[in-house]
Amino acid sequence: MTAARQSVPEIDLADIEVVRDPVTAYGQARERGPLARMPVPGLGTMWVLTRYEGARAMLGDPRFALSAASYMRPDVPAGCVPYMRTMQEMDGPEHARLRGLVSPAFTARRAGEFRPRIEPIVEKLLDALPGGEVDLVRDFARPLTIEVICELVGIPEQDRPRWRKYGAAIAAGSGEAFAAAIPEIMEGAKEAVARRRAEPGDDLISDLVRVEGGDRLSDTELVTLVWHLVLAGQTPANLIANAVAALFAHPGQLAALRAEPELMPGAVEELTRWCGPQLLSIPRYAREDVELYGTLIREGDPVTAALAGANRDPRVFTDPDRLDLRRVPAAHLGFAHGPHFCLGAAPARVQTELALTALLRRFPGLTPAAAPRRALDPGTWRLESLPVTLHADR
Numbered sequence: 001m002t003a004a005r006q007s008v009p010e011i012d013l014a015d016i017e018v019v020r021d022p023v024t025a026y027g028q029a030r031e032r033g034p035l036a037r038m039p040v041p042g043l044g045t046m047w048v049l050t051r052y053e054g055a056r057a058m059l060g061d062p063r064f065a066l067s068a069a070s071y072m073r074p075d076v077p078a079g080c081v082p083y084m085r086t087m088q089e090m091d092g093p094e095h096a097r098l099r100g101l102v103s104p105a106f107t108a109r110r111a112g113e114f115r116p117r118i119e120p121i122v123e124k125l126l127d128a129l130p131g132g133e134v135d136l137v138r139d140f141a142r143p144l145t146i147e148v149i150c151e152l153v154g155i156p157e158q159d160r161p162r163w164r165k166y167g168a169a170i171a172a173g174s175g176e177a178f179a180a181a182i183p184e185i186m187e188g189a190k191e192a193v194a195r196r197r198a199e200p201g202d203d204l205i206s207d208l209v210r211v212e213g214g215d216r217l218s219d220t221e222l223v224t225l226v227w228h229l230v231l232a233g234q235t236p237a238n239l240i241a242n243a244v245a246a247l248f249a250h251p252g253q254l255a256a257l258r259a260e261p262e263l264m265p266g267a268v269e270e271l272t273r274w275c276g277p278q279l280l281s282i283p284r285y286a287r288e289d290v291e292l293y294g295t296l297i298r299e300g301d302p303v304t305a306a307l308a309g310a311n312r313d314p315r316v317f318t319d320p321d322r323l324d325l326r327r328v329p330a331a332h333l334g335f336a337h338g339p340h341f342c343l344g345a346a347p348a349r350v351q352t353e354l355a356l357t358a359l360l361r362r363f364p365g366l367t368p369a370a371a372p373r374r375a376l377d378p379g380t381w382r383l384e385s386l387p388v389t390l391h392a393d394r
Contacts, residue, residue, distance in 0.1 A: 008295055011038040011048060011306075019376050022279050026050060026309030027321075035293045038304075040378075046283060046302045047292070052313035052333070054292070055281070055305035060338030064284035064303050065091040076182050082220055083186050086228040088282065088340060095339060101217055102225065102343065105207040111346035114152065118351060121147045122358045129390060133369045136386040137241045141355070142171050145237040148351055149229050153192055154203035163188065170230055171237065182227075189226035193219050229344065236348040238277035238382040240355045241372075243268075245386060246275045248368050250323050257325055258360055268353050269329040273311045276334035280379045281305040307333045308381065365391025 009032040011025060012018055018025040029036045030050035038046045049055040058064055066089055076084065087098040104110070125140055125147070134140070146167025150160050162184070169181035192205055197219075200206035205226075208217050217225070247254040257263055283302040290297045297303060311332045312320040335342035342348070359366065369387040 009033050009036045011036050013038060013040055013378050016376075019378050020374075022378065022381065023308050023312065026279070026306040027312055029306065030309040030313060033293070035295055036306075044302070046304050047295075047297055048280075049292075049303070049305045050309045052310040052316040055307065055310040055333060056337050058284065058292075058303060058305055059281060059333070059336055059340070062091070063287050063290050065287055066282060066340065067091075067285055076179065080183050080186050083189075083224045083227055086224055086231070087343075088228070091339070097215065098217075098221065099339070099343075101211070101215065102208065105204045106343050106346060108346040108349075110204075110207070111350045114347065115350055115354065117151055118148055118354055119358075121151060122354050126358055126362050131390060133387055133389050136244060136388050137237070137383050138385065140359075141237040141240040141386075142168060144240070144351065144355060145171075145233045146230075148236075148347070149233050152204045152347065153189075153226055153229065154196055154201050154205050155188065155192055156195075159188065159191075167230070167233075171234055185227060185230055186223060189223040190219070192226065193222045232342070232344050234382075235277055235342070235344070236351045236355075238380065239272060239275075239348065239352050241383045241386050242275040242277060242381060243271040243352065243356060244359070244366075244388070245368075245372050245383060246271060246323060253323055253325050254360075257356075258364065261357060261361075263325050264353050264357055265349075266327070266329050267325040268349055268356070269332065270323065270325050270327050271352075272334035273317070273330070273332035274323045275381065276307065276311065276332070277381050278334065278336070278379075279306070279308045279381050281307055281333075281336055282340075305333070307336070363390050367391065 009029055011029050015025075026048075029048070032050075034049065034051045034054045036048040036050055038048045040046055049058050087095055087102070090098065122144065125144055129139055143164060146164055147160070149155075149167070150163050155163055166181040166185050166188075169175075169177035170185075172178055193209075196203070196205040196209050200209055205222060208222060208225075211217070247257065257267055281304050283304045286297050286299050286301045286303060288299050311317070311334060314320050317330060335345040335348075367389050369389040372383050372387070373385045375382050375384045
């Protein structure tokens with residue numbers, strides 16, 4: 001017999017404490033049951049998979065699909081609309097086609113090949129930091145993200161100052177500057193695609209332009225991909241900042257990472273599990289009536305996965321609330337799972353690894369200058385500022 005909906009526990013996003021401490025809130029919900037209800041102000045009620053097993057299963061279940069309703073679209077000029085629908089909003093054959101065409105440009109091997117080009121970007125940004133106190137979010141993590149995107153898609157050096165402004169606007173998440181940046185990004189992406197069609201180079205756009213015969217990406221699809229990268233590029237910026245804050249809070253782990261830099265690849269995986277920026281997966285919508293854990297999910301109901309809760313599920317991870325950089329890497333959900341597993345996971349891992357490695361090497365006495373300021377964002381665990389004091393010496 002299907003259980004009554006009222007029997008399912010509730011996560012109250014209107015409760016400011018849930019937003020301030022979502023890891024605890026989702027963890028408590030997880031231990032009350034594998035499924036919860038979550039009223040979302042202005043959007044109605046979502047179903048939430050709170051445990052690892054259920055979250056992973058839902059993310060790979062074709063009965064739950066992404067759609068345009070999964071996203072909140074800003075108002076943009078009519079000319080931008082064709083480029084706003086990324087592959088994240090697609091499912092089935094349409095998504096599989098685009099994913100198949102694009103994936104070769106985002107493999108771990110290709111990300112590794114870009115490593116020597118990302119390293120000098122990291123070093124240049126660290127060189128530019130003034131002495132004393134800086135905001136690591138504003139002055140390093142966010143600029144790094146857009147600089148790496150420019151390198152990956154072949155934006156010329158002379159155009160990068162304006163792309164840095166676009167990146168800062170998109171990082172804000174909303175507002176007039178955000179809306180104004182979108183058509184500028186689209187125009188810049190069109191220029192980049194046209195340039196690489198005429199003169200291919202060593203970048204992701206050129207990789208995709210060079211595809212010969214058979215199915216190929218159209219110019220519209222290539223421009224849309226650049227927009228997708230700018231949006232998704234906020235993930236490594238948030239992860240880098242979260243990671244530094246987590247290491248400050250765990251000085252023993254920070255000391256171990258300084259003493260054994262070879263721990264870094266595994267450390268990035270553990271930090272992604274422990275303080276990854278995505279708290280909730282992008283909502284899926286039930287394509288049909290589905291029963292989950294004795295509760296009927298109606299066709300059209302929105303469903304999300306509490307990634308922050310699933311990544312600390314004691315049924316999967318031993319002592320999950322402990323940050324352990326020597327933990328044997330497990331299949332966390334920090335980059336989601338299934339057909340919509342984060343396309344940019346490999347570049348994000350490389351970028352985070354290089355950023356943390358250089359930061360700790362260059363500033364062995366790096367210390368917090370003040371308490372970090374965390375955004376009150378129910379879907380993303382991110383810092384608005386991370387004041388630090390730079391010390392080149394211990």
